[in-house]
Amino acid sequence: MEGRILPLFVAAPLAGAFLVPLLSKLWSRFSDIIANITTALLLGISIYSWLILNAGGMPLHYWVGGWRIIGIAMWFDALTALIIFIINTVAFCVTIYSIRYLDRYTSGRWKFFTLLLLLIAGLNGLAISGDLFNMFVFIEISSIASYALVAFGTEEEEVEAAFKYMVLGEVGGAILLFGIALIYARASTLNLAHLSQVLAGMGRTPFYWFVIGTLLIGFAIKMGMEPFHAWLADAHFSAPAPISAMLSGVFIKVTGVYAMCRLMFNVFGVSRAETPAFFNLLIAFGAVSMVLGGLLAYTQTDYKRLLAYSSISQIGYILVALGIGNFWGIAGALFHILAHALGKGTLFLASGAVERQTGTRNLEELKGLEGSMPATTWSHTLAAFSMAGIPPFAGFFSKLFIIIGAITAKMYWLAFLAALFSAVTLGYLTKVVNLAFFARKDEPRTGAKEAPALMVLATMLLVVLALLTGLGFKGVLGNLVGPAAKVLLNGLEYARLVLGG
Amino acid sequence: MIPYIACVLLFLIGLFVVISKRNLIKIVIGFSLIEYAVNLFFALVGFKRGALAPIITTPEQVRMGVARNFVDPVPQALVLTAIVIGLSTTALMLSLALRLYEKYKTFDISEIRRLKG
């Protein structure tokens, strides 16, 4: 079906990003207004496209410039719908939140919003792209915006973290480009659908595995998987809170997990039955990330650093679930991407509110904020429950699906490990809740005021969404996550749909 | 085959520089080497011995089938894009390095250790 709406996913944030520096010269508040209008518009477009998709039943596609097959392809199926929805929901909340959060920086408001809109443009473009090289370009656009945003505060730690992140991230980008060059050398095409047919004709040669390995290293760096996790903790720790929420909730999953899934499942056609080696690799690295990230998170005393290590652990969950490879495993992974984006987004936004109001992030200095910042406290606590997998929040169902998947695939030790690290997650998140927000009656409390209304609103919006996703898990599974998981499971069906439609 | 091996060697040299050097500017240079190696590799992919540049100047050439003897123009277009991306990353990296120099008064990465990692 013709997806005339699709280019707007990239065009709208780009237009916003170019308008912000122009109009903010007239009045600095224009940057807030433009950014918020753009993200609201994007959320509207994503819901509208999802409705069209559901009404027609067929994926939407679009050829830029009207050049079929040889041109830039855009593609909107159930998986894209899910990812686009996650990106734009979190982005919407983050822009609302940023309006007041940026008060702590003396200037450069327009730079922040320009970069944020570029980041969103890159992520949206990556999600709808149906073309290998454009995927790379959009990964780079969002990555470059994120490096600059990590360094936004221009303090020592922030610039240092940004530099380390940038060196590692760009080496990952170069490796990705190398993999793309290898693919092009053999297949002479870059369109994902066309490519999948060419690759299917080549068979599982050593070359095939070499390309998969090269791409996996690139994506592993982008998603902060265990051996390459060094940048993640520093970058999430140093970035402004809304950017940490974007990075952890959306960026690592879209540029890492989503791009990897799209290429591996739909282009290279991996499946549990035919290429178990790939899936076992995912399980191995995922389990290591899950265990190490969770244990490292336990030892942290800094609020945001703890959350950053927790992100590594949750990425491990997603990889393990993908590695299980049956319907429940993949649905669990996608559901966990959603649940983690909402939950970890809330946690990072709440951490930003706490830091803004109290001036510290050290868990040993924070005490009993419950009395003074009730809304932030409860958003944080509920989001922590969601992350730890307590019903009826979204996080519970994602972990439930993963465990069901592991049991149906007869991987009992994985089910056990997932359940165990669910408890570990609960442990370190309760540690934050206990230390920072609640205190015994006789203990002194940190004096602070509640964060501004807009910040609280954005935080609560995300946590309410996490709750609603959990309560309506049947609808979410049936309409959003289930079809997306089927897209991945059907693998090469993708090519037939694109080239046939 | 030799040019391809040279590309991989260049890549490895760049990686070695990024990992082993302690000077921020040298790290940026090493990164540029990686960037060039990949771009060169990509450009080589479209190479064909004795082929022409993919430019059509008259309509007759199309009819004569001159396009069959062209080098593949797609990698060249992609490499140009990759070079533009490389330009922006190098500029950003250099500005971050300058910023670090301003803060720490040194380019030595081993002295820039505020973060635990």
Added chain:
Amino acid sequence: MRGMSLIVRVMTGLLAGMLLLYGGYIILHGHLTPGGGFAGGVLVAAALILVSLAYGSVEQVERREYILSSIFESSGGLLFLGLALAGYIGADYFFRNAGFYYIGKPLQLISGGIIPLANIAIGLKVGAGLFAIFLALGASRFVMKE
């Protein structure tokens, strides 16, 4: 920053104009000869950087140049996006090269639909953007603090 010696300044005065002209030529002939918006934009930026290095500049001027080039950069981006949207609105396809009467004449300056216009937009964006990068790198002490 301070300016350079008399020799450099005289040579710059001779060269800068030609560089600008050549940059403009490359941008405008982007659809006919090798080069185009990016290459020409780099030449334009090189001319600007040369002038500002040779003659030196004061803080206020540099700040003004920075703001000006950021405005030019954004308008270049907007122009490029506008061309894409023109195809989108006029012919249903983003970047559709349609709706222009002068399409496809080999070695004619006025041909190629939106391609020359897109080259101009990119030339604006790259020229202004690179100059802004130069200013931000060379003068980061005060410009980035702003």
